[in-house]
Amino acid sequence: MSADSLKEMVERISWFSPVDYEILMFFEKYDIGLTAKSLAYNIEYNRKYVNERMRVLEDIGLFSNEGGIYELTDFGREFLAGNVDEDELPEP
Template sequence: MVERISWFSPADYEILLFFDACDIGATSKVVAYNIDYNDVYVNKRMRVLEDAGFFTNDNGIYELTDFGRAFLNGEVEVSEVEALDESE
């Protein structure tokens, strides 16, 4: 179960759950199509998640990092993720 993070948008959870279910490399457009969100918005949120260490991005192909997998597996403290909020 993924914990509630204050700076996550609802799309962030959907993005992470997509990669949890399909551990593949995918573009933000493919992810947006599969989670039924606007592709421009998903691209923006994936860049935020990439900056926070959840994804790598190789020429537009996003893949979960070990940190992203650990978060999805409940192995990362919420406080650690909360501290990644750059808007504060």
């Protein structure tokens, strides 16, 4: 999914925060496991805010959290690939 496509999708989803776009762009580029603290450092956002948003994105199934390490789920990868319609995303 291109940056423009992802940004357009994020803008259409009313409850998405601007940092959600940054988080998803980071994980699209680097499909790795990461703590919220490391992610916040890499995308230059406040750690507490990133941690809060990661919990929301985890709750809707885009990420899993094992021992504080966040990773994209298969559903998250499908979302990034553009294979998930916005109505398929549960609202937190």
